[in-house]
Amino acid sequence: MAAPVAPCAILTRPEGQADSLARALNAEGIDALEFPLLDIAPQADPAALAALDGALRSLPAYALAIFVSPNAVAHALARLVHLHSPDNAAAGDDPDAEVTGGSAGAHWPGRLPVAVVGPGSAQALAHAGIAPPSHRVIAPPGGPQARFDSEALLAQLDLPSLAGRRVLLVRGDGGRELLADTLRANGAQLDIVSAYTRRAPVPDTAAWAALEARLALPERCAWVLTSSEAVRHLATLLAARYGTREGVHTPGTPQVLAQILAAPCFTSHTRIADAARCAGFDRITQCAPGDENLLAALKTWADPIQVKHDDR
Known part of the structure; x- marks a missing residue:
């Protein structure tokens, strides 16, 4: 499946709790993929x-x-x-x-x-x-x-x-x-x-496929991380799917994991940023709390991608 061209925000809140942010992102031309990390x-x-x-x-x-x-x-x-x-x-x-x-x-x-x-x-x-x-x-x-x-x-x-x-x-x-x-x-x-x-939810095959398809081009995707506990769940999920604690990977998974960790992250608290860093992310933006501030930061990130897409 080809990765979508539009910028995509990966929302990790519990199911049903990211709807309003997803609608606001869609109104700005940003795709929103819900990948809940807490139930x-x-x-x-x-x-x-x-x-x-x-x-x-x-x-x-x-x-x-x-x-x-x-x-x-x-x-x-x-x-x-x-x-x-x-x-x-x-x-x-x-x-x-x-x-x-x-x-x-x-x-x-x-x-x-x-x-x-x-x-x-x-x-x-x-x-x-x-x-x-x-x-x-x-x-x-x-x-x-x-x-x-x-x-x-x-x-x-x-x-x-x-x-x-x-x-x-x-x-x-x-x-x-x-x-x-x-x-x-x-x-x-x-x-x-x-x-x-x-x-900690267990994503099904369809959820993983949707995530990996979008993160095939990590520069067009951004994680929205709003809970340090959820980030720790994500780290556990990534370790289980892409490699063991001893670093043994199934064929092809190191590249996929690298793509996932290469995407930028947006957080609203120092503790969440620290958890993201421990999980292996290194492109972390900490913005002020509140959905309006997350939305503004994501729009700033997405604007150059949207301009480049419009110029194609």
Whole structure:
């Protein structure tokens, strides 16, 4: 299969979470290939689900609730609506039960402030009906030098005021411990609950074929890497498909791997850039957080390719 002429951005977010960026890229004449490197699913472990439900039923007892990601917001608030919906009472603790019963904002205590790491989580809260002025939402400030991570959020919190008070931290399975460690070190009584799980997907034959066809001309392709965990999954997938840890390759695979690693990468955080470097990429552009900044950086990269194509 001949490689496409148009520039192509390889989007690695979980399935269904790159749609809006893909549409924006297409509008700029940039092809978008979705190659998910994370699978996100509602929490299904009975013990973890019971802990989540217990926390959501006790929201008025907390001084602060923190969501670490848009996925944490979406899955926890879907569960909150489920718990308050008479239509779903018969479903018991089924995490996949259909959610009805209106907006999560109707069930969120007005006096309970919410803290989030970035604008994506704030938008997910607003979509669920939790937004100023009826609710207090704490988030790192935007701007050209903005950072959207645990460190930036901690700088916005009044940590001494949380000493001896209950704080709820909603996340997926695992993750960085900086928020939890810092809150505990400042005396907060911390409850950590998991609202979703992350898994490494296994691309099928068609997905690999589509990727390799586009990367036959790596100068026309760019990786969009938005999670350091996803980059580590990618490194594992590449090692399994193109060579063992001892460096033994099947015929032809070293060239394909070289093409994959020769494509430029666009990231929005230093940790993601470091993970990409460890995975073998060396053409890495770190731009400001947010899809609008990723889009602008990708458009700048694609413009010369599009001009060259138009001149043919």
